[in-house]
Amino acid sequence: xxxxxxxxxxxxxxxxxxxxxxxxxxxxxxxxxxxxxxxxxxxxxxxxxxxxxxxxxxxxxxxxxxxxxxxxxxxxxxxxxxxxxxxxxxxxxxxxxxxxxxxxxxxxxxxxxxxxxxxxxxxxxxxxxxxxxxxxxxxxxxxxxxxxxxxxxxxxxxxxxxxxxxxxxxxxxxxxxxxxxxxxxxxxxxxxxxxxxxxxxxxxxxxxxxxxxxxxxxxxxxxxxxxxxxxxxxxxxxxxxxxxxxxxxxxxxxxxxxxxxxxxxxxxxxxxxxxxxxxxxxxxxxxxxxxxxxxxxxxxxxx
Amino acid sequence: xxxxxxxxxxxxxxxxxxxxxxxxxxxxxxxxxxxxxxxxxxxxxxxxxxxxxxxxxxxxxxxxxxxxxxxxxxxxxxxxxxxxxxxxxxxxxxxxxxxxxxxxxxxxxxxxxxxxxxxxxxxxxxxxxxxxxxxxxxxxxxxxxxxxxxxxxxxxxxxxxxxxxxxxxx
Numbered sequence: 001x002x003x004x005x006x007x008x009x010x011x012x013x014x015x016x017x018x019x020x021x022x023x024x025x026x027x028x029x030x031x032x033x034x035x036x037x038x039x040x041x042x043x044x045x046x047x048x049x050x051x052x053x054x055x056x057x058x059x060x061x062x063x064x065x066x067x068x069x070x071x072x073x074x075x076x077x078x079x080x081x082x083x084x085x086x087x088x089x090x091x092x093x094x095x096x097x098x099x100x101x102x103x104x105x106x107x108x109x110x111x112x113x114x115x116x117x118x119x120x121x122x123x124x125x126x127x128x129x130x131x132x133x134x135x136x137x138x139x140x141x142x143x144x145x146x147x148x149x150x151x152x153x154x155x156x157x158x159x160x161x162x163x164x165x166x167x168x169x170x171x172x173x174x175x176x177x178x179x180x181x182x183x184x185x186x187x188x189x190x191x192x193x194x195x196x197x198x199x200x201x202x203x204x205x206x207x208x209x210x211x212x213x214x215x216x217x218x219x220x221x222x223x224x225x226x227x228x229x230x231x232x233x234x235x236x237x238x239x240x241x242x243x244x245x246x247x248x249x250x251x252x253x254x255x256x257x258x259x260x261x262x263x264x265x266x267x268x269x270x271x272x273x274x275x276x277x278x279x280x281x282x283x284x285x286x287x288x289x290x291x292x293x294x295x296x297x298x299x300x301x302x303x
Numbered sequence: 304x305x306x307x308x309x310x311x312x313x314x315x316x317x318x319x320x321x322x323x324x325x326x327x328x329x330x331x332x333x334x335x336x337x338x339x340x341x342x343x344x345x346x347x348x349x350x351x352x353x354x355x356x357x358x359x360x361x362x363x364x365x366x367x368x369x370x371x372x373x374x375x376x377x378x379x380x381x382x383x384x385x386x387x388x389x390x391x392x393x394x395x396x397x398x399x400x401x402x403x404x405x406x407x408x409x410x411x412x413x414x415x416x417x418x419x420x421x422x423x424x425x426x427x428x429x430x431x432x433x434x435x436x437x438x439x440x441x442x443x444x445x446x447x448x449x450x451x452x453x454x455x456x457x458x459x460x461x462x463x464x465x466x467x468x469x470x471x472x473x
Contacts, residue, residue: 017416018399021457025330025363025418047338049331084376084390085332086419108396108419131397265315265339 008215009203010128010149019133019153022086023109023217026050026154026240030230030261031088031219033057033244035071037078043085043247046257050086050108052242053079058115058162058222059245059284062296068116070098076105088135093302094120103132109154111135114301115161115244124302127151137221139172139299141179142198145208146303148216149200155214157238158299159222162245164286166223166232168299173220173236183209222299225250225283227263227276234267251281304456307468315339317348325358325467328365330418330454333390336368337379346381353383353448360467361450367421369450374424384445385427392422392452404436404453406462413462415441415453423452433466 008016029049034040040051055071056064070091080087086108091098093112098119102110112125114137127134128151136147137158144155157176159169183194183205191209195202207215220238224230225246233241241264243257250256259276266272289297304311304327311327314320328336340346353359353369361369367390369383375390393399399418406412410433423440426432433449434442441452442463449470455463 014401017401017454017457018418021416021454022396022399022418024457025332029332029335044334047335049335084334086396103397106395106397133396261335261339262342 006211006215008148009201009207010151011153011215015153020216022133023135023154026086026219027217028264029240030257030264031240031242032247032257033242034079034248036075037082039248039253040079040083040087042254043257044083046254047261048085048257049240050088051079051083052111052244053087053089053107054115057245057248058298059164059249060162061115062162062287062298068092070095070102070116073101073105076102076107080105080107090116091125092116093118094123094125096125099125099127099130099134103130107132109133109135112152112302113137114158114298118301124150135219137299137302138176140175141183141208142200143303144176144179144214144218145198145200145204148214149204153216154219155216156219156221156242159220159224160289160292161222161298162287163223163289163292164225164246164249164284165289166225166229167289169220169223169229169233170236172222172299173233173238176214176218177237180208180212180214184212224260225286227259227273227280230260230263231267231273234264240264245284249284256280256283304464307464309468314345316343317345320345320348320352323352323357325360325470326352328359328361328368329456330363330365333364333367333373334378336364340368350381350383353381356447358467358470359383359448360455360463361448362454362456363418363420363452366423366450366452369448370421371427384443384448384450385430386423386440386443386450387425388421388423388452390421391419392424393417393420395419401458402436402453404434404441406434408433410434410442410462410466413460414458415451415455415463416457417441417453420452 032043088109090113133153135154138144157172220233221242432440
């Protein structure tokens, strides 16, 4: 069962219980990107554990360009009205007023996301001030810990959103895992140096070294296109999976969504993974990371 | 459970139900659990096992799953505990909170974590109310089934887990 009652530096006891406690309930589930009420209904019907409201799915943002902002509030409201699942929404990195507005809309969780155009190149939202839990992306352990220090109750590895290519998600998950592994073997002096390198208090680094895990759950995002991708991330240690363009950019979104939910549930059972993958149509067309100009790669936004 | 030295395993398939000494239906999304239970053909064997007297702890979404009837919105349920619940009856995540609840029948008052919690709006006389908050039943028992609106795994000490384990391991 959960260890959410352990004290976490930077969180009050009640925040550990209500914020981290909330995201603990999403473990083993699938969180799906939706842009309108109709897609939200498809996601719920398919067994999504939560939906993420956004203006455009990442692959469309990538294709069309322009500034990507928080979703229309009217759309968020419509989504909240049609589903009973937790409704999350994205704000731009550092855009604390978008965050305030989403909190006022009573969204269940805010994703301060690199998928949207950053609003502040130096600062993230100081998330401890909010009653609503936040999720943030990371590429390695240092980034994860900076976000937790700022108050994120949930971490997701970034991957490269809108590509249908899992390679970055794998790289980031492995980086976090090996980063934690290194801390568990480090001396007190090395932990002190790591805290400086990560730019977080040493207490937080000590917490991870002692417990051998992050103080908040770690999910995976960015590039999941198939049931096999979802199960891969779970076998690599993700506790749940965010699926963006992978569902609604595929041939048959409802069937693909259902298959990914089953794949996350039975991620260690190849026979079931084969069965749920068998009758699916085409996955979204993927992008090779090397073919994306560095300036158009999303994972580098926010550090 | 692991923290209390109790070995656990996940139930995802019917064969996972074999040889259990107790069962926890945890929090999460009840609509997801219902769908997965249906796809994996778990509903009938689960109900049979509960009816046979296996000690069960149903928390939050687990309570919704076992209720006789579910409102806002109406949702199918397994009808193993004679009560009516409202989903998210205490509001969205921003209203999630820790409340001091009043224990009955020998149970002390204790802290309980409500997260997008269901609200019990009706209980049959056969259902024993073991704790209340703000006039609502929040911990109930019917025969071998203990059901909570809150998350007993998020507090320490946890009278609810103590009660369940004393029933489940003897």
